[in-house]
Amino acid sequence: MEKTFYNIFKTFFKVGCILLGGGYVILPILQHELVEKKQWIDDDELCEYFALGQSVPGIIAANISIFTGYKLNGTIGAIAAISGVIMPAFITIVILANIFEQIVHLKFMQSIFWGVGIGVLILIILAVRELWQKSITDRFSFFIFFAAFALSACFKAPPAVVVILAIFIGIWLQYQRRLEFGDDEE
Amino acid sequence: MIYIKLFLEFFHIGLFSFGGGYSTLPFLYHIAETREWYTVQQLSDMIAISSVTPGPVGINVATFAGFITAGLPGSMIATFAVVLPSFIIVIIISKLLEKFKKNKYVQSVIYMLKPTGCGLLAAVGIDMFINNINLLGFFLLAALFMASLSDKRSPLFYLGISAVFGLVAGFFNLTS
Numbered sequence: 001m002e003k004t005f006y007n008i009f010k011t012f013f014k015v016g017c018i019l020l021g022g023g024y025v026i027l028p029i030l031q032h033e034l035v036e037k038k039q040w041i042d043d044d045e046l047c048e049y050f051a052l053g054q055s056v057p058g059i060i061a062a063n064i065s066i067f068t069g070y071k072l073n074g075t076i077g078a079i080a081a082i083s084g085v086i087m088p089a090f091i092t093i094v095i096l097a098n099i100f101e102q103i104v105h106l107k108f109m110q111s112i113f114w115g116v117g118i119g120v121l122i123l124i125i126l127a128v129r130e131l132w133q134k135s136i137t138d139r140f141s142f143f144i145f146f147a148a149f150a151l152s153a154c155f156k157a158p159p160a161v162v163v164i165l166a167i168f169i170g171i172w173l174q175y176q177r178r179l180e181f182g183d184d185e186e
Numbered sequence: 187m188i189y190i191k192l193f194l195e196f197f198h199i200g201l202f203s204f205g206g207g208y209s210t211l212p213f214l215y216h217i218a219e220t221r222e223w224y225t226v227q228q229l230s231d232m233i234a235i236s237s238v239t240p241g242p243v244g245i246n247v248a249t250f251a252g253f254i255t256a257g258l259p260g261s262m263i264a265t266f267a268v269v270l271p272s273f274i275i276v277i278i279i280s281k282l283l284e285k286f287k288k289n290k291y292v293q294s295v296i297y298m299l300k301p302t303g304c305g306l307l308a309a310v311g312i313d314m315f316i317n318n319i320n321l322l323g324f325f326l327l328a329a330l331f332m333a334s335l336s337d338k339r340s341p342l343f344y345l346g347i348s349a350v351f352g353l354v355a356g357f358f359n360l361t362s
Contacts, residue, residue: 018345029341052279057202058200060242111352113352115361116238116348125331152305163299166298167298170299171294174294
């Protein structure tokens with residue numbers, strides 16, 4: 001499938017339609033639609049956009065969509081991706097705006113919220129499993145994984161802080177390598 | 187003018203909410219308290235309902251606030267404003283990454299970002315697990331996990347099954 005404005009828009013519109021249960025769900029959805037089905041990006045790139053998407057300001061699902069859209073077809077692709085992903089959200093809220101207060105307190109809606117919460121959780125677990133296979137390749141990457149996990153889960157460090165720390169470590173490691181091996185830009 | 191106010195307020199959220207997830211919430215609560223666009227109660231309802239409507243909560247609230255204060259044009263302006271800072275910043279970073287792709291420092295940073303991203307997502311999962319799970323939820327989760335082992339399925343499969351399961355469980359008063 002060609003990466004035209006229309007195709008990118010259409011794909012992200014579909015992503016936007018199933019983007020239930022909060023912004024993080026965009027990751028498993030993109031994994032399914034763009035990595036597995038269309039093969040437009042790979043898991044490595046998705047992981048990179050996810051980390052970067054958390055370290056810049058703004059809504060995470062929007063950031064990841066813009067990164068991915070740009071990768072697919074430059075600024076045009078980015079516009080297609082972001083407008084596609086927010087369009088279903090926009091239409092739904094405009095339609096529901098006047099009645100949602102009545103809907104939200106219905107008992108059966110509460111039950112659906114509960115169920116979807118579990119659905120979101122399994123999607124996150126499956127996404128971690130998938131990314132794990134691709135990104136944890138040696139002892140060092142396992143250590144980085146564990147450090148990021150522990151900082152965020154146990155010490156409640158904001159994700160942006162963890163990512164910025166990782167960026168500095170990356171720079172520092174390369175600096176060390178250059179000192180050791182005289183490993184110059186080539 | 188209401189349009190300009192909406193634009194500035196939501197542009198401000200897009201620019202300063204930092205760190206993903208629910209980082210927009212403090213800003214949205216602040217608006218509920220200082221402006222008359224929506225109440226705190228409406229915001230809580232919105233957060234609940236946005237788990238079953240498409241889109242992240244930040245975008246949903248922007249659309250909603252714009253719509254109830256200034257109709258369709260208002261909702262367009264607020265939604266546009268909340269993603270505009272992301273758009274500008276991400277495009278700039280993408281252009282820089284593209285230009286310096288071959289640079290060893292950039293490669294080293296990208297190598298670091300992969301396991302970091304994976305670790306952060308695992309932390310989100312653990313957090314959700316601790317906050318949401320009960321016995322029945324654990325049962326559903328285990329069943330869905332077993333289903334995932336036999337075949338690759340679409341995200342919609344998992345969300346659909348869990349919504350229906352929740353609906354049925356709620357009917358028998360089992361969810362709380």
